[in-house]
Amino acid sequence: MFKLELTDHKTLKSAFESIHKIVDEIVLSADSETLYLRALTRDHIMFVTMELNKTFFDEYQCDEPEQMFLDANEFYKMLKKAKSDDILELTINESGVNIILKGKGTRRFNLTFLDFSYDNPVPPKIECPCNIRISSSLLKEYIDNMSDFSDRLIFQVDQDYFKILTDGQIGTAEIEYMHGENINESVSSQFSIPKLQDMLKSSKFSEECQVNIGNDMPLVLRLDLVTGDGYLEYLLAPRIDESN
Amino acid sequence: MFKLELTDHKTLKSAFESIHKIVDEIVLSADSETLYLRALTRDHIMFVTMELNKTFFDEYQCDEPEQMFLDANEFYKMLKKAKSDDILELTINESGVNIILKGKGTRRFNLTFLDFSYDNPVPPKIECPCNIRISSSLLKEYIDNMSDFSDRLIFQVDQDYFKILTDGQIGTAEIEYMHGENINESVSSQFSIPKLQDMLKSSKFSEECQVNIGNDMPLVLRLDLVTGDGYLEYLLAPRIDESN
Amino acid sequence: MFKLELTDHKTLKSAFESIHKIVDEIVLSADSETLYLRALTRDHIMFVTMELNKTFFDEYQCDEPEQMFLDANEFYKMLKKAKSDDILELTINESGVNIILKGKGTRRFNLTFLDFSYDNPVPPKIECPCNIRISSSLLKEYIDNMSDFSDRLIFQVDQDYFKILTDGQIGTAEIEYMHGENINESVSSQFSIPKLQDMLKSSKFSEECQVNIGNDMPLVLRLDLVTGDGYLEYLLAPRIDESN
DSSP: OEEEEESOHHHHHHHHHHHHHHOSEEEEEEOSSEEEEEEEOTTSSEEEEEEEEGGGSSEEEESSOEEEEEEHHHHHHHHHTOOTTOEEEEEEOSSEEEEEEESSSEEEEEEEOOOOOOOOOOOOOOOOSEEEEEEHHHHHHHHHHHTTTOSEEEEEEOSSEEEEEEEETTEEEEEEEEOOSOOOOOEEEEEEHHHHHHHHTTGGGOSEEEEEEOSSOOEEEEEEOTTSSEEEEEEEOOOOOSOO | OEEEEESOHHHHHHHHHHHHHHOSEEEEEEOSSEEEEEEEOTTSSEEEEEEEEGGGSSEEEESSOEEEEEEHHHHHHHHHTOOTTOEEEEEEOSSEEEEEEESSSEEEEEEEOOOOOOOOOOOOOOOOSEEEEEEHHHHHHHHHHHTTTOSEEEEEEOSSEEEEEEEETTEEEEEEEEOOSOOOOOEEEEEEHHHHHHHHTTGGGOSEEEEEEOSSOOEEEEEEOTTSSEEEEEEEOOOOOSOO | OEEEEESOHHHHHHHHHHHHHHOSEEEEEEOSSEEEEEEEOTTSSEEEEEEEEGGGSSEEEESSOEEEEEEHHHHHHHHHTOOTTOEEEEEEOSSEEEEEEESSSEEEEEEEOOOOOOOOOOOOOOOOSEEEEEEHHHHHHHHHHHTTTOSEEEEEEOSSEEEEEEEETTEEEEEEEEOOSOOOOOEEEEEEHHHHHHHHTTGGGOSEEEEEEOSSOOEEEEEEOTTSSEEEEEEEOOOOOSOO
């Protein structure tokens, strides 16, 4: 028996606003406690983890572990059909997953499972020295601001500030944000702006996000649900410039 | 003397949101009682009728029958220029129709009559056994939901439900809507999704619509003005699959 | 020392909504009293002047005259980044202009000065006999209404009316607006619709604008800030038809 029921489908949708941009095919997994997804992008530059606990759902029944092989974009399209007062139900039959929207009528969309083999990848453990918290929508805006200048930017953290820097042909850009954390180091890493923009498409998943940075280390961006019922986490490899 | 005056130009505009998508050239006809339009699409698959009674207008003067040969898209563009508190006036001169918008200033647009011959087609009489009523915007949404799966869908009516079904490469979709009508048959017909979408572009013409269905019979979709002052009606030929 | 501070950056942005469409490269000049810009379009058909007095700014310091050679589009992009409660600051360093946005964080964008020589052009003095005032957004809408018909229109002013006329293949359009001014002449000039549309992109600079018209004379369109702190003025050469 597999049946999940959900009124807060906006949060699930917001996770897929980014996921469907990052990966084409996904495995949505479920065990008795959690609905989860782990995916590595084809270019091996980004890793995304989504976990939604049993408690996140209005009803959660998963008697044995399930793996749903799906087209990320098609699944996202189904989530987008939900209206604010619809109840979303997920069930499984032999051929695919049912996305059922219960409102004035009942809309049942069955997405056929894709046929591919897959080992659920294990996310690498990254421990960066500096961790700051910032509004997700603010970070999204800051990164969008940088894209007029270049396709890469530098995240810097020191005692007082979280800084975002870039430069290009038209000039330079520098954003300073007082982080208010207890940090005693200075670190700096460079990342791809389009990849960051893809990640921040899920900025509505949670109001606040955690940014974890080291020296030429991968970025960890984590959005925790304020209820503690789940999270969305991205790992992004740094961009190391060969020259210049 | 031909002069029509109208404050509710939104309704007229909403009719043309669909009409200008369906037919290129129209004949807008008027007699002493009614402004009307009947048009068959070039591919002979759809027929549209619009009737707006004298009572729909704030002023209606039509001393002798008139026929206005117009480009549907250009006429729609003129209607779109009206702002909510404008009064719309239609008059005729030797060269074309005047669409006059009276607001802070007076805007007079004269569209030159097209030069083509035309016999006002008579809509075929269709009597389908099953007739259900449904919110126009809901039906529009249901049909839009189907377009991710296929370019055709099936309308089914039985004792309790109005069902919309489709399937395609990505999976299957089924919408169940409890119709609440007194129906004792089961019928089913298949239609083109893009054609249905074109029709439902006029969903704002009336909050509710009537869907008239039989077995492999044409669909009749009718939107009546709640005031009884007119209606918009579509006939759509069924799509009969040669092979499965 | 050059430092300008501004909370009403919306007005500055609205000026550039038009300017960045009209000219590619601009010289933004400042003296002890005024921030100003004068630019002639490459085709010599339009001239734009912007003047913002010291009093328009929350802080205005300009010890010696400055000239900022900038890409109009890039500068506009920076202005667009400002959020409604940001404070905008303009300063200069050796390489370019700083557009600093102070909100939750501080965003500093430095646009590199362009390298070109330039003599600040002097706008020709035009004295047209007829001057009328009209809502900027209304005039914008009127002009947009004309673009379905043609790429040129005629402005006419007589004792009672300001008229806008055009015609094309699909028909004719005529707008009558009662101007309420004391005018004893009849004048008429023809202008390019796309050029007028470019000008009116700045319709939000001021609620009301002044339209100055003569017989086959350039148009002067002027938007004054209601506070008296500055203005935006356009000169547009008339379109003289060789043949009919």
